Amino acid sequence: MPEASTFLGAAHVCLRNVGKTYASPRGPVPAVAGIDLDLGAGEFVSIVGPSGCGKSTLLKLVAGLEGLSAGEIMVDGRRIDGPPDGLGVVFQRDVLLDWRTILQNVLLSVELAGKPTDAYRERALGLLARFGLGSFEHRYPWELSGGMRQRASICRALLSDPQLLLMDEPFGALDAMTRDDLNLELARIWQETRKTLLFITHSIAEAVFLSDRVAMMGRAPGSIMEIVAIDLPRPRSLAVRESAAFSHYVAHIRHHFAELGIVKE
């Protein structure tokens, strides 16, 4: 039984010329095309882009939830065909089941996999405690705030100690203060566990704060325009956001989107 802080391993993910085209009554619609991206083992990579640029599609492709139209995705050297092993996913909505307590929700993915939940109980309680939900394990999701619910859904994703974590705008629906809190907690947990993490967001500041590298995505069809390495010391505190280097990165990325006509300067 692994402790929450132990480190089973992190996956190396490699996307080669990945494309996805949807059929529509008006003909094929390319959602993403020509995506090349490498995620080193234990690397935190964010994808920033405007809504509708195909960020979420890209995440579903890496999760193996949708088939590729072109290219290939390799996880630890194996071409994926369906969800890869050791995968944890967090969606924008927390998708907790209302009829289960927080603890039962965290244990859900293990239970669905047909594994005995008793073995994971201690670990689940440990994760909840670390995310400040220690006294809420027997509460129901609808008794909790949005931030607490999303914390629980992160615990659920972390429960089986995944090698690869995918997060699709997990804090997009939260207020600014809760978002800051969760950014810090995510940075801390990533620092401790060093999962390979692909993080989708439309907040440039959030991406810069959290990531090792930020990939900028443009629209129609979505493709990666530029990748910026974020060379800020870790562990990062919220104060890093007031540093000149941080502002420089944010300005650089914003400027890039402005040139594409996606944001106004």
Next chain:
Amino acid sequence: MLKRLLAPSEARDVILVLAVSLLLWEAGVRIFQPPPLILPAPSAIVGAFLQTPGLFMRQLGFTLGMTCLGFALAVVLGVLLAVAIVSSKLLERTIYTLLVALNSIPKVALAPLFVIWMGTGTEPKVAIALMLAIFPIVIDTVLGLRSVDPDMLHLARVSRASPLAVLAKIKFPCALPSLFAGMKVGISFALVGAIVGEFVAGSKGLGFQILVAQGQFDTLGVFVCLVLLGIFGTLLFFVLDYAERLCLPWHVSQRGRHSAGD
């Protein structure tokens, strides 16, 4: 009984509304004095019931038995059908389309056919009750089974959940509120089915008793049956409502009741 089924404030409202309506009815009859053949007073109806309570309760028992049997079968078959429909595109295109088409014909008109097929015993009554009750149950349950958040299903796929585990742990609980909505409509339909079955053929039940009373121009007798049907139809509905509250304390429609109810 009502007190146990309803939150205290709701029970008070229901009793108040019923009492006021009955008083207005009684007063109206006494003031305007319509011919008793047209509209008897509530007090006269109670009086007629008390003359032969055993007879009415026996007939009521038979009708309720047919109703509950037909309803129970409708729930079991309806849920199985709904699960089959959402599990297969082929079944969705065949059974579901057929069901929706059948639903649009007046099913009461099929009652005589059931008598030809099954005779005049209990079978056609149960069958008609079942046939009427099953439609809302299937249609609502299918809707509920389909209303699962797609991201929840994505999560299940990432966890490599078996289709059975997804059904048992995610889809079915998610469909329960819709199933209850379908059952609440279905129980009233089942009662209609039982009465129609007794109208068409048979020698038992409140439906038969209404026909007997009609043959004798016994308006009071008809009204006793109608009042009994009204009371017990309402009770059946509230029993389901109570069961829903026990089963779904987590559902949005129930949450307010914990605090606001008392």
